[in-house]
Amino acid sequence: MPKAHLFTPLEVGGLTLANRIIIAPMCQYSAQDGCMNDWHVMHLGHLAMSGAALLFVEATAVLPEGRITYGDVGLWSDETEAAMRRVVEAIRRWGVTPLGIQLAHAGRKASTEVPWKGGNQIAPDAQGGWPTVAPSMIPFDPRDRAPEALDAAGMARVRNAFVDSARRAAQLGFVAIQLHAAHGYLLHEFLSPLSNQRDDAYGGSLENRMRFPLEVFEAVRAVVPAAVPVSVRVSATDWAEGGWDVDQTCAFAQELEARCCAAINVSSGGLVPHQQIPVGPSYQVPLARAVKAATRMPVVAVGLITEFEQAEAILAMGDADVIALARAALYDPRWPWHAAAHFDGRVTAPPQYLRSQPRRYKDLFAVRADD
Numbered sequence: 353m354p355k356a357h358l359f360t361p362l363e364v365g366g367l368t369l370a371n372r373i374i375i376a377p378m379c380q381y382s383a384q385d386g387c388m389n390d391w392h393v394m395h396l397g398h399l400a401m402s403g404a405a406l407l408f409v410e411a412t413a414v415l416p417e418g419r420i421t422y423g424d425v426g427l428w429s430d431e432t433e434a435a436m437r438r439v440v441e442a443i444r445r446w447g448v449t450p451l452g453i454q455l456a457h458a459g460r461k462a463s464t465e466v467p468w469k470g471g472n473q474i475a476p477d478a479q480g481g482w483p484t485v486a487p488s489m490i491p492f493d494p495r496d497r498a499p500e501a502l503d504a505a506g507m508a509r510v511r512n513a514f515v516d517s518a519r520r521a522a523q524l525g526f527v528a529i530q531l532h533a534a535h536g537y538l539l540h541e542f543l544s545p546l547s548n549q550r551d552d553a554y555g556g557s558l559e560n561r562m563r564f565p566l567e568v569f570e571a572v573r574a575v576v577p578a579a580v581p582v583s584v585r586v587s588a589t590d591w592a593e594g595g596w597d598v599d600q601t602c603a604f605a606q607e608l609e610a611r612c613c614a615a616i617n618v619s620s621g622g623l624v625p626h627q628q629i630p631v632g633p634s635y636q637v638p639l640a641r642a643v644k645a646a647t648r649m650p651v652v653a654v655g656l657i658t659e660f661e662q663a664e665a666i667l668a669m670g671d672a673d674v675i676a677l678a679r680a681a682l683y684d685p686r687w688p689w690h691a692a693a694h695f696d697g698r699v700t701a702p703p704q705y706l707r708s709q710p711r712r713y714k715d716l717f718a719v720r721a722d723d
Contacts, residue, residue, distance in 0.1 A: 355697070356664055356695035356696075356697055357372060357664055357667035357668050358371060358372050358373060358660075358663060358664050358667060358675070358691055358695060358697065359371045359372070359691075359692060359695060359697030359698065359699075360372065362405075362650065362673060362674065364528070364581050364583075364614050364615050364650050364674075365528075365580075365581025365582070365583075365612075365614025365615065366578070366579050366580075366581060366614075367406075367450075367527055367528055367579075367580075367581050367614075369405035369406060369674070370405045370699075370700065371403075371404070371405045371688070371697070371699070372405065372667055372673065372674045372675055373403075373404045373405055373663075373674075373675055373677065373687075373688045373691070374404055374405055374406040374407070374408065374452075374652065374674055374675070374676050374677070375399050375402065375404050375406070375407040375408060375449070375676070375677055375678075375681050376408060376617070376654055376676040376677065376678040376681075377408040377409060377410045377411050377453075377454040377530070377532075377585075378410055378678050378679075378682065379410045379411055379420065379424065380392065380395055380410055380423075380425075381420075381421050381423035381424065381466040381467065382395075382423055383423055383424055383425045383426070384423075385426075385431075385432075386413065386416065386419070386424065386425060386426025386427075386428065386429070386431075386432045386435075387425075387426075387431060387432055387435035387436075388425055388432075388435045388436050388438070388439045389435070389439075392425070392439045393438075393439050393442050393443065396409065396439065396443050396447075396451075397442065397443050397446065397447060398685050399449070399681060399685055400443045400446075400447025400448065400449045400451070401446075401447055401448060401449070401685075401701065401702055401705070402449060402681065402685050402686060402687065402688050402689070403448070403449070403686070403688035403689050403692065403699030403700055403701060404449050404677070404681070404688050405449070405450075406449065406450055406451075406452050406527070406528060407447075407449045407450070407451055407452070408451075408452045408453065408454050408528075408530060409425070409436075409440075409451060409452070409453040409454065409526075410424075410425055410454065411424070411425075411454050411455075411456035411458075411532050411537075412424075412425045412426060412427045412453055412454060412455055412456060412517065412521075413425065413426040413427070413428065413456060413457065413458070414426075414427065414428055414455055414456070414457055414510070414513040414514050414516070414517040415428055415457060415509075415510065415513045416428060416482070417462060417463075417482050417483070417484070417485065418456065418457035418458055418459075418462060418510075418513070418538070419458060419462055419463075420458040420461060420462060420464055420537075421463075421464050421465065421466050421480075422466075422474075422480040423466050424458075427453075427455070427517045427520050427521060428513060428516070428517060433520045433523070433524065436524060437524055440524055440525070440526075444525075446702065447702075448700045448701060448702055448719075448720055449700075450527045450528075451525075451526055451527065452526055452527060452528030452529065452530060453521045453524075453526045453528075453529055453530070454529075454530040454531075454532050454585065455514055455517050455518060455521065455529060455530070455531055455532065455572075456531075456532035456537055456538075457510055457513070457514070457532075457537060457538040457539070458484075458537045458538065459484065459485060459486045459487075459499070459536075459537050459538030459539075459540075459541045460484050460485070460486035460490070460491060460492050460496070460499040460536075460538075460541060460547070461484075461492050461536050461537055461622075462482070462484045462485075463476065463480075463481045463482050463483075463484050465480070473492075473493070473495075473496045473497065475497060476497060483497075483499075483500060484497070484499040484500070485499050485500050485501075485502050485506060485510075485538075486499035486500070486501065486502070486538065486541050486547065487501065487502060487538075487541050487542045487547060487548040487549075487550055487554065487555065487564075488501050488547065488548055488549045488550055488555070489501045490546075490547055490549065492536065492624070492625070493625050501550070507554070507564060510538065510568070511564075511567060511568050511571055512571075514531070514568050514571065514572055515571050515572060515574075515575050518572040518575055518576050518582075519575055519576075521576075522575075522576055522577055522580060526580070527580065528580060528581050528582075528583065528614075529572065529576055529580060529581070529582045529583070530582075530583045530584065530585055530617065531565075531568065531569060531572060531582065531583070531584045531585070532585050533565050533584050533585060533586050533587075534585045534586050534587040534617075534619045534620075534622065535587055535619065535621065535622030535623075536587070536621075536622035536623040536624070537622075539564070539565040539568060540586075540587055540596070540622070540623060541623070542554065542561055542562075542563075542564045542565055543561050543562060543565060543596050543600070543604065544561070544590055544595050544596040544623050545561065545594060545595065545596070546590060546592060546594060546595045546596070546623060546624055547623060547624075548561050558600055558603060562603075562604055562607060565584075565604075566607055566608070566611065569582070569584065569608060569611055569613065570611055573611060573612055573613075581614030581615065582612075582613065582614055583613060583614050583615040583616060583617060583652075584608055584613055584616055584617070585616075585617040585619060586601055586604065586605070586616060586617070586618060586619065586643075587601075587619055587620045587621055587622055587623065588601040588618050588619070588620050588636070588639035588640075588642070588643065589601070589620050589621070589639065590620075590621065590623045590624060590627060591620060591621050591627040591628050591629045591630075592623070592624050592626060592627050592628070595623060595624065596623065598639055598642045598643070601618075601639070601642075601643060602642060602643055602645075602646035602647070605643050605646055605647045605649075606646060606647060608649075609647050609648065609649050613649060614649065614650070615649055615650040615651070615652060615673075615674070616643060616647070616649060616650075616651055616652065617652040617654060617676060618636060618639050618640040618643050618651060618652065618653060618654070618672075619636060619654055619655060620636050620639055620655070631656070632656065633656045633657070633658070633659075633662065634653075634655070634656065634657060634662060634666065635655060635656060636653065636654065636655035636656075637653050637655075637657075637666055637671050637672065638671075640652070640653040640666075640671055640672040641670075641671040641672070644670070644671065644672060644673070650673040650674060651672045651673050651674070652672060652673070652674040652675070652676050653666050653671060653672035653674070653675055653676065654675075654676035654677075654678065657675055657676075657677065657680065658680045660690070660691045660694045660695065663675045663691070664695065689701070689716070692713075692716055693710070693713045693716055697716075698715060698716060698717070698718055699716070699717065699718070700717070700718045700719065700720060701717040701718070701719065702719070702720075703719050705717075706719070
């Protein structure tokens with residue numbers, strides 16, 4: 353039988369992925385003052401034994417006020433960097449999956465309660481809350497406090513914060529960096545006409561609305577070593593009338609590609625509460641397909657991709673180049689093992705776990721070269 357697409361390697365900006373499965377960033381809302389802790393060692397540690405080609409650390413705030421919640425991970429100071437170093441060094445010592453990181457700023461969707469306590473926005477003068485910023489003074493929800501519209505100095509501060517966090521990420525040895533321009537957070541807010549109603553060079557036309565996210569990308573790409581790919585996660589549509597859509601996403605992707613973006617992860621939604629999302633298996637794959645048709649860089653598909661044959665078909669049909677797992681990986685952290693067994697593929701596993709290989713799946717596991 354021909355080798356399954358899921359288990360063929362892929363070059364992404366100089367980084368070789370051993371297969372086409374990555375673990376997407378997933379917020380845990382469990383940090384303290386932006387600092388990672390033992391929960392992150394446990395959470396990321398077991399995912400780092402999954403056999404996936406790349407594991408992304410959750411959306412990591414570049415500024416304290418850029419956190420979604422008070423429990424978000426950050427990388428804005430020596431203290432947050434030291435806490436993250438302890439976690440990633442432990443994972444690298446025992447894990448088999450390389451680590452990437454997603455850098456983010458939540459914009460007007462910041463200062464919220466953790467999801468299991470309701471997720472509502474916390475007032476700036478209440479415990480756990482702070483003032484939010486955005487392209488325009490338009491709240492995410494009419495019940496929320498309006499954000500402050502970023503002026504030139506504020507935009508420079510955010511851009512510089514992305515650069516500083518990217519430098520810290522490179523120092524920590526992450527093999528890939530992703531910028532979060534999706535799900536209604538700050539960079540997405542600049543892109544969408546529903547959240548960006550500025551009348552300066554950063555609002556109005558598509559070219560203007562793309563300007564700040566592209567400036568942030570260029571600034572980060574300039575300080576990250578050439579061997580470290582920088583990718584972007586986008587929401588390809590707001591699923592709302594008059595909002596950001598797939599045609600604008602394709603134009604944005606082309607501008608990113610021209611600036612040496614290594615890959616694009618295609619998600620959707622998150623900008624407005626009245627979005628109408630047709631949720632179902634592979635519901636975002638047509639968006640990935642459209643972006644792939646418009647660019648040459650690798651495209652990552654994500655969203656309710658849970659079955660082995662489903663993931664393989666997406667790659668075989670040419671709709672995307674890589675599959676990103678999120679909640680499916682939380683439910684089944686050994687999904688890549690089971691997919692490899694299903695397709696007669698091979699994944700890397702820790703030597704301590706080699707005895708778990710069922711006899712009927714001969715040569716399912718490889719080990720790291722240094723083990």
